[in-house]
Structure formats: structure tokens, C-alpha cells
Amino acid sequence: MNFTALFNQSDQTTYAILQALMQRTDLTRTTTSLAADYDLTPYQLNKYFETINADLQTVTTGTPAYLDASQRGVWRAHGLTTYMVQRIGLLALQRSNLFIVFEYEFFYKNRLAKRDYINQHAISTPNFYLMTNSLHTLLANEHFYAATGGATNPESIIRLHLFELYYTAYTGVATPFAELNASVEPLLQCCADFIGHPLRPTQVTKLSLFIKIWQLRIQNGETLTADALTLSALPAESQTFIAQLQAVTTPAPSAREAGYLLAFLLTQQFAPLPDAALATTFPAVKPLTANFMGLLTAQSALIDCSRLDLDRLTASLNQLHLQLVTFFVEPTTFIDPTQMQFFQELYPGFDVVINAALQHLEQVSTTPLTPKLRVNLYFSYMFALISAIPPRAVNDEVFICVDFSEGALYSDYVIQTLAAFSHAHIVVEDNVSTETDIYISDYHSDLVDAPQVIWQNPPTPTDWSDLADMILTTKHDKTLQLVK
Secondary structure (H helix, E strand, O other): OOHHHHOOHHHHHHHHHHHHHHOOOOOEEEHHHHHHHHOOOHHHHHHHHHHHHHHHHHHOOOOOOEEEOOOOOEEEEEOOOHHHHHHHHHHHHHOOHHHHHHHHHHHHOOOOOHHHHHHHOOOOHHHHHHHHHHHHHHHHHOOOOOOEOOEOOHHHHHHHHHHHHHHHHHOOOOOOOHHHHHHHHHHHHHHHHHHOOOOOHHHHHHHHHHHHHHHHHHHOOOOOOOOOOOHHHOOHHHHHHHHHHHHHOOOOOOHHHHHHHHHHHHHOOOOOOOHHHHHHHOOOHHHHHHHHHHHHHOOOOOEOHHHOOHHHHHHHHHHHHHHHHOOOOOOOOOOOHHHHHHHHHHOHHHHHHHHHHHHHHHHHOOOOOOHHHHHHHHHHHHHHHHHHOOHHHEOOOEEEEEOOOOOHHHHHHHHHHHHHHHHHOEEEEOOOOOOOOEEEEOOOOOOOOOOEEEOOOOOOHHHHHHHHHHHHHHHHHHHHHHOO
16 A cells, blocks of 8 residues: 555645655645646645645755746756655654554454543544544545455455555655664574674664564564464574573563564575475465466577576575565666666667566566556566576677778777677677677678668767667567577
8 A cells, every 4th residue: 555545635735846846856736736736726726836835845954945936937956866755754644643543443442441641642533533534445446455465364365455655765865763763682692693694774774674563563463373484494503592582582482473573584685595495384375486487488599499508597586486475575776667768779679578478477476567566567677587597608799890091909999999889789799790789890891781870980989889779679570589
């Protein structure tokens, strides 16, 4: 569930306007478009203008950020950044009455009297009950209790959705449940000892939040009714970790609850999961990987699979699919579809395989492929392929012959600059061959059949840009000829 669903209505509009401004490179929107998009009167527009500036003043440190309307009919943002929008989003969440009720419902309901909780927060009793009814309706509409990925146990589903909401709202902005920081430290150290190295900053952030939600749910009397993994299938080190975890936690969690934390470490790339345990504990993973590998090998004309680093690619795919079928969290980064075009043009063969894999996932995955998830998975698959497949394994290489009449100094300069295009799978030739796709020289040659690029002066940025377009076109044409 998107955390903005918990905002007060006015804050939902405020946040939407800020995001609309961020989508424009000049950080402007006309009042006419804002009024039409959000059904606002001139009076309401003025109120939102004041509210946004007040919020920006609250979250800004250093150089001020603000809106101005000095140009008639236009709002222009100054100094507005993604980070500021995130901070305003968290500010809106924390002042939401619905969020106050949300936290009571999931973290304090069974251990704190409703009257005491209401007295601790700036909310009236009638409003609290009204918000409670609204929350139950919202949770149903947002499918908050619906299974996601491999999570089918009701408590696992709730914890996963709580983690997703707090992770997207707080990460990079503030620390949630700061009062639990001290109690989390021994558990983080226990996890670091199990992993075998200090936790990276991103790991500390993610794991701290996971542990806090885990602890709060247990303290609220909400425990798991099914094991997250089969402990007997794991190596002895895992059993030792559970014992150590129980020793540093008060009160000590059950083996089932400790196993839940262990499952998070194993499925979120904190620690490796033995191959045998993967097949036993998470049987849905390997079929997804096998399907992807089948799609890859089916493109033998495009990709020389004998050159693949199969172990590396299989491990990357298993890890990706493991996350998808277990602790899946809706991605918030690497979700911009406009950035896909670069990779589609540069790696057209990979693009073919990835799109086929995504179509298969849409048919078999219990996790709906939302637009954001689809883009995120596209990048994940693309990076896995780029990391595991050497350029020579891809048959869409572009062969370029560099042959300047002025001699080696001129040719070498162009060759060295072409090295910057190495990600495009370029093979530089010192003579024309039957494979030559592009011929670069300072004079046209009737002896060359390939398309020719003639540079009689040092190439300009425009010349290089034109060559890059030519390379991409050649790669695209080759892919169309090779793909099945």
C-alpha cells in the first residue's frame, strides 16, 4: 500500500502538486493546468500555494526552497529537490489522523488501552473512532491483507506490507521508531557476525526497520502461525545464529520467530542460501530461473551461450526470483520507464529475452506485475545479463574498421576514443573484413562495401553523436536478423 493513501485529503493534493512540479525540468506548472488536474478553485489554489511554501520552509535547511507566482498564471519552484518532496511526504504522513489510528491498529492495540493512546495523541475520541472506520475501509480497498509473492501466512503478509509502507516513507529521510534503536543494536551485531562482515549503511537501514516491525508486532501479541523456512534444511551455522539471536533478545523469540528473521537475511542478499536449501525451502525459485535460461538459450543465433558465466548468471537470477517469491517489496528506485530506452538500444538481444521473461512472469507469478515492478525487474534482469555475459558472447557486435591515410597516430586517436563505446559491443579492426559494419577514414574508398564515415578534421561532438546513432542502428538491424 502506498503510504500517501494515509494522508489527509488536502495533503494528498499538496503532495501531488509537488510531484507534478518535479516532473518538469523547469519546475513550473500553470495554474490553469493545476486547477483542471486537481479540480481546484482560485481560492483553493491560493491556499495550496501558501501550504506548500509553509511546508517547504519547515523542511528546508540552508538555501531556501519556495514557490513563486511572479509570472501571471504560473507557479515556479525554486530549490525544490526530490529529498525535500520526500520530507514533505513524511511530514504529511506524521500529521495524518489516519496514520495515528493506523499505528494503534498494528502496533499498540493489544497492549495499550485505547483511551491512553488517544490521550497521548492530538486527536479527539469521536475523530479516532471515525478514522478507525475509514482505516478499515481503506485497508480493504488497498488489499492490505492480500497475499504478496510467497507470503501466505496472514501475519507474514501484514508484516511485509508494514515494512513496505515504512520503508518507502522513511528511508533516506528519518528513522522510524527511534525509541527502539538501542534494543536493535545487539541484534544487528548478531546479524553481522552471522554474515561475516560489517553491515553496509543500506543494510543497516533495511534490517533495522525489519527488526523494529518484527519486535513491535510480537510485543503487540501478533506472532507467526507457520514457519518462514525449513530450519532442518539449513546448515549448522543457521542453527547457531538462531541460538545467538535468542540469547541477545529479551524476551527470547521462539525458534519460529527467529527463523523469520533468518529468512529475511537469506532472501534479501544479506547472506548466501545454499543451493540445496534453496530447492527445498523455496521451490518456486528454480523453475523461474530455468524458464529464463531457456529463453536465453533459445536465442542461440543472437547469444553464444557457450561463453556465458552460467554459475554467476544462475546465482543472480535465483537471488532475484527468491526476493520476488518471498519478501517482495514494491520498488521505489529504478522504476523510470524512460531510462529503459538506453538499454533497449544498447542491448537489443537482452531486451528480447527480458521481455519474454516478463511475459512469462505475468502468467505464473502470484505477485502482480505493476508498471513500477515491471520496469524494476527489467533493470534487474538487464544488469544480471550484462554482468554475466561477456561482450564476445553477444552476436550483435559492431565491427568498425579505422583506417586514416595520415597514419597510426590519427587512427589510434579514434580507436582510443572508441573505447568509451565498449559497452556497445564494438570490435575495432585494423583492416577491412567481411564482417566490417562501419568504415571510418578521412577519405571515401571504392574498395569498401560497408557504410563509411568520413572525418577530414578531428571529430566534433556532433560527429561522435552521429556515429553513436549509426552504431545503435547497426546493432538493431543485426538483432532483427538474428532474433527468432
